Amino acid sequence: MATARIVIVGAGPAGIRCAETLVKAGFKPILIDENRRDGGQIYRRQPEGFTRDYSTLYGSEAAKARDLHDSFDRLRERIDYRPDTLVWNLIPKQLCCVSQGKHSTVDYDALILCTGATDRLMPIEGWQLAGTYSLGGAQIALKSQAVSIGHRVVFMGSGPLLYLVASQYLKAGANVAAVLDTSPLSKRIVALPKMLARPGVLLTGMKLLAQLYQAKIPVHLGIKPEQVLGDAASGVNGVRVRTAKGETLTVDCDAVALGYHLRPETQLADLAGCRMRFDEASGQWWLAVDEEGRTSVSGVYAAGDGAKIRGADAAEHAGRLVAMALLEDQQKPLDAGLRDEQRKALAVMDQFRLGLAQAFPWPAEQARALPDTAIVCRCEMISAGELRRTVSEKGACEVNRAKAFSRVGMGRCQGRYCSQAGAEVIAAAAGVSVQQVGRQRGQAPVKPLSMLTEEVSP
Amino acid sequence: MSGRFVRLAEQGRATVSLTVDGVPIEALKGDTLMVALLTQGNALRQSEFDSGRRAGFCLMGACQDCWVWTRSGERLRACSNEVREGLDIVTTQPEAKWPLHG
Numbered sequence: 209m210a211t212a213r214i215v216i217v218g219a220g221p222a223g224i225r226c227a228e229t230l231v232k233a234g235f236k237p238i239l240i241d242e243n244r245r246d247g248g249q250i251y252r253r254q255p256e257g258f259t260r261d262y263s264t265l266y267g268s269e270a271a272k273a274r275d276l277h278d279s280f281d282r283l284r285e286r287i288d289y290r291p292d293t294l295v296w297n298l299i300p301k302q303l304c305c306v307s308q309g310k311h312s313t314v315d316y317d318a319l320i321l322c323t324g325a326t327d328r329l330m331p332i333e334g335w336q337l338a339g340t341y342s343l344g345g346a347q348i349a350l351k352s353q354a355v356s357i358g359h360r361v362v363f364m365g366s367g368p369l370l371y372l373v374a375s376q377y378l379k380a381g382a383n384v385a386a387v388l389d390t391s392p393l394s395k396r397i398v399a400l401p402k403m404l405a406r407p408g409v410l411l412t413g414m415k416l417l418a419q420l421y422q423a424k425i426p427v428h429l430g431i432k433p434e435q436v437l438g439d440a441a442s443g444v445n446g447v448r449v450r451t452a453k454g455e456t457l458t459v460d461c462d463a464v465a466l467g468y469h470l471r472p473e474t475q476l477a478d479l480a481g482c483r484m485r486f487d488e489a490s491g492q493w494w495l496a497v498d499e500e501g502r503t504s505v506s507g508v509y510a511a512g513d514g515a516k517i518r519g520a521d522a523a524e525h526a527g528r529l530v531a532m533a534l535l536e537d538q539q540k541p542l543d544a545g546l547r548d549e550q551r552k553a554l555a556v557m558d559q560f561r562l563g564l565a566q567a568f569p570w571p572a573e574q575a576r577a578l579p580d581t582a583i584v585c586r587c588e589m590i591s592a593g594e595l596r597r598t599v600s601e602k603g604a605c606e607v608n609r610a611k612a613f614s615r616v617g618m619g620r621c622q623g624r625y626c627s628q629a630g631a632e633v634i635a636a637a638a639g640v641s642v643q644q645v646g647r648q649r650g651q652a653p654v655k656p657l658s659m660l661t662e663e664v665s666p
Numbered sequence: 667m668s669g670r671f672v673r674l675a676e677q678g679r680a681t682v683s684l685t686v687d688g689v690p691i692e693a694l695k696g697d698t699l700m701v702a703l704l705t706q707g708n709a710l711r712q713s714e715f716d717s718g719r720r721a722g723f724c725l726m727g728a729c730q731d732c733w734v735w736t737r738s739g740e741r742l743r744a745c746s747n748e749v750r751e752g753l754d755i756v757t758t759q760p761e762a763k764w765p766l767h768g
Contacts, residue, residue, distance in 0.1 A: 242727060244746075249726055255696035255748065258676050326728045338709045338721035339670060345725035348745075352725075353701045354676035380674045440718040443670070443708060462670070473728075586723070587731070589715040620730035625723070656730055658741055 212538060213315055215240060215303060217295050217476065218322035220248020221520045222512025224280050225527030226320055231286050233535050233542070238288040238314060240295055240305065246280045248324055249344060250520045252352050253277060265351055267376065268412050272520070297652035298479050301507075306657060312664045318507050318534055321477050322527060323514035325470035328492070329625045330365075330574050333582040334436030335466065336589065339444030342625070343467030347373045356382035358463025362447050364388040364433060366568040367469035368413055374425070374465075375416040384425050385461045388449055390468075391568045392430030402563030405556050428457065433574065436464055468570055471628060472514045478650030480508050486643045489565040490517065491572060492628060493647040499551065501530030502537075509534055522557040525550040572642065575632030584633060585626045587619025592633055599637040607646045610634050620656065623648045670721055671704040684753040693749045700725070700732055700744035703757070710734055710744055711757045735760055 214230060216223045219241035230237045245253040251273040254265065262270040290307070297304040303314045327342035334340075339358060341349070343365055346357045350373075360383045363374040374387045403410050420427055430452030437446035437458070448458045474484065477495050483504035485496040494516060497503055501511045511530035512523035529550040535542045578584070580593030595614045604610040607617070607627065616630045617623030623630075627648040635642040679694040686703060693702035700722050703710055709719035710732050722732035725745045732744040737754040 254676075257679055257696045259678075260675060264675075326724060326726065336713075336716075336718060338719045340723070342724045342729075345723060345745075348725040349671065349701075350674070353698060355671040355673050355701055355705065357671060359672055382672065382674060440716065443719060443721065587715075587729075589713065589718075620733075621724075621728060624728050655727070660740065 212317040214238070214318045214320070214534065215314060215316040216320045216322060217241075217303075218248065218324055218512065218514065219243065219246040219280070219289070219291070220322060220324050220512060220523065221251065221276055222324075222514075222523040222527035222530070223248070223320075223322035224276055224283070225524045226322060226511060226531045227287050228279055228283055229528045229531035230534070231283055233531075233540055236287060237320075238290065238316075240290045240293050240303070240314070242292070242294045244292050246289075246291070247273070247277060248520075248523075249348065251276050252348065254352055254354075258354065260354065267379070269520070272524075276524070294655055295476060296654055296657055298476055304652075306661055309658060309660060310662050310664045316507075318538075319480070319509065320501075320530055320534065321503075321508070321510040321514055322512045322523075323473040323476060323510075325472050325513035325517055326624055327467040328469050328471040328570065328628060329466065330468055330571055330629050331578060331582055331584050331586070331592070331626070332433040332436055332466070332574075333579055334438065334444075335464075336583045336586040337436055337438045337440070337443045339438065339462055340436055340464045340466060343367075343369050343373055343465045344470075346463075346465035347376065350376055350380055350382070354380075356380070356463075357465060358444075358461065359383060360385045360461045361463045361465060362386050362388060362459050362461040363465045364431075364447060364449070365465075365467040366391045366571065367467065368564060368568065369467060369469065370568075371413060371416045371420065375419050378419065378423055378425065384420075384423075386426040386428065386459045387420060388431045388433070388447070388459075389427070389429045389568075390431055390433065390571045390574070392452060395569060396567045399563040399567035402559055403567060405559035405563065409560065426459075428452070431457070432577075469564070469568060470513060470517050471624075472517060474514060475622075475650035475654040477503060477508065477510055477514070479652055479654070480505050482508055482510070484647065489562050491570050491642060498533075499554075500533035501526060502533055518554070518557045518561045522554055522561075525553045525557070529554070572632050575629050576636035578629075578633065584630050585614075585616045585619055587621050587626070588615055590614055590616050595630060595633050596637045599634055605634065605638040605640065605645060607631050607634060607648050610645075611648060617648050622651065622655070669705040670708045671701055673705060682749045682751050684749055684751070684755060686755045687757055695749070697749045698745055699734060699742060699747050699749060699753075699755065702749045703734070703744060703755075709757075711759070714759060733759075
């Protein structure tokens with residue numbers, strides 16, 4: 209069955225390592241990616257004509273980025289690479305794709321979803337104002353376009369990316385107004401034993417923090433975000449938070465980078481009928497996969513942050529491992545030693561990610577405390593009060609039902625940036641756990657399509 | 667307010683001319699539309715649900731907050747489309763609006 213049609217979706221660290229392993233085994237997979245260039249979000253390549261070197265672009269991760277890009281460049285002629293192509297739907301054994309306004313279908317025998325993640329957001333009053341960006345978005349602005357999202361930028365939220373992006377902005381010469389972390393120091397101390405699973409990564413994180421302190425950037429831990437300040441016409445002009453000591457702190461700025469770690473992109477897996485599971489540590493729904501990346505649906509596999517949020521290093525290992533799972537299922541020979549290496553590396557990263565979840569927890573309680581006037585759905589300006597009324601007046605205690613009544617999750621972003629916080633708001637209003645209110649179902653098209661899309665006959 | 671975004675490096679690139687809402691602007695080759703517009707202005711479009719201006723959010727093609735349009739009506743995600751010589755961009759939605767929040 210050397211002719212099995214294998215399709216990988218996503219050309220980030222997981223997708224590239226998966227493709228590489230399959231090519232070594234004699235396959236020529238199709239690699240579909242929505243981006244124009246390989247690398248995913250984390251190792252996103254700058255446009256042609258840009259001249260910054262690897263060290264400037266990727267800092268401590270420069271060697272990994274270069275290695276992944278080099279691997280991809282070697283693979284490129286040995287795979288069927290289709291960049292700038294969105295998989296917008298799937299039916300059994302067939303993907304529906306759109307590229308440059310043209311629709312086409314791609315048949316598959318085996319599908320490996322390496323769809324990655326986006327920022328995980330918790331709303332705050334005023335977050336709809338122009339000048340509020342996701343933390344990952346702030347990083348892309350710098351990495352991919354060499355710009356800062358503002359003249360004076362506040363970094364707010366929690367998670368390792370908060371310190372990474374703030375320090376990257378600092379190094380690039382941007383004006384960093386403050387770093388405001390919702391997680392208190394005590395959580396980090398409790399999480400230390402687990403985070404020591406990867407002492408090198410922990411040390412890198414501490415160095416970033418030291419750089420921020422050295423540059424006298426105000427860093428506040430254990431804050432409670434209250435409001436992004438500004439007006440509808442000109443956008444952000446500050447943020448107001450409550451400090452750990454209970455004092456009000458206002459910081460002037462014209463941009464806010466906001467984020468609380470990551471959420472997985474699971475829509476395609478959902479449409480394929482793959483089972484999901486609730487991950488207690490992070491408090492969100494993840495794809496149910498076995499240790500090697502098999503989903504509950506035969507022939508559908510997943511790896512990287514779209515399957516389990518463990519970061520880029522883990523995604524490379526998981527990409528190789530999932531390829532070997534597929535080889536095993538196709539009764540092809542595989543390198544058992546290499547497989548054991550990937551498993552061992554991932555066990556360490558599993559431990560570390562539990563530490564991260566403990567050190568920088570998702571601030572579920574913020575959703576409960578959100579004022580009725582705060583916007584939950586920034587696409588369509590739907591407030592927390594409106595969402596709560598679907599629970600109190602219409603008895604909608606399940607996410608999809610509340611979505612139907614309120615439209616939270618139905619706007620342009622299709623729930624990517626509101627549905628998790630929305631679920632917390634619903635759970636708090638209904639007095640049940642967030643797991644009980646369920647998760648927003650994936651819907652095709654997984655991203656908006658233009659009415660001008662043309663069908664291409666095969 | 668001049669620009670929202672601030673260029674920090676890579677400023678030696680060739681320039682590209684395009685038009686935004688009828689006004690000619692210059693951008694740099696390799697700029698996304700978002701960077702071209704936001705280094706010279708403070709927003710990309712008008713929200714169709716309130717009086718707020720919008721300037722994008724995720725920069726990775728997930729939120730769809732950064733839509734702009736070509737004069738012929740084609741919708742473009744400003745974060746993931748690069749500038750091209752002669753592009754004619756409009757930042758007001760060509761379709762009907764349905765103000766929900768005044």
